[in-house]
Amino acid sequence: MSHRLTGRSVLMGITIIAGALSPGIAGAAPAAPAPTNLTLTVHQGADTRTAVLHCDPAGGDHPRATAACRELASIGGRLQELSSRRPERLCTMDYRPVTAQARGTWQGRPIKQSVSANNRCLLRARTGPVFDF
DSSP states (O other), X not given: OOOOOOHHHHHHHHHHHHHHHSTTTTTOOOOOOOOEEEEEEEEETXXXXXXXXXXXXXXXXXXXXXXXXXXXXXXXXXXXXXXXXXXXXXXXOOOOOEEEEEEEEETTEEEXXXXXXXXXXXXHHHHTTTTOO
């Protein structure tokens, strides 16, 4: 009996073996990012405001959750990059110090960071929608 292999039968055999060795690779979806759960707090004098922010998907009680998650994603969750931004809008120079704090996790990584500014306008200018609540 002759065992003659044609190019087509060899190709079909390789395809079957490759499929058996790597099940699910072709149809595997990328892993979803670890959850983001942050408690954001803004202190100014006796006034304290708090918002909860979830990302992937955006949610919580933050009024601009989608925009805040997008902003955080653009800096890889490194909040210190927000405080180093130069404001793009004009703010008065009145001195009413404000401190904002984020605690929780960004894509599973623990975060506990603070940002300070001379007034609420400067805070919003530097941090965008993240602390705008």
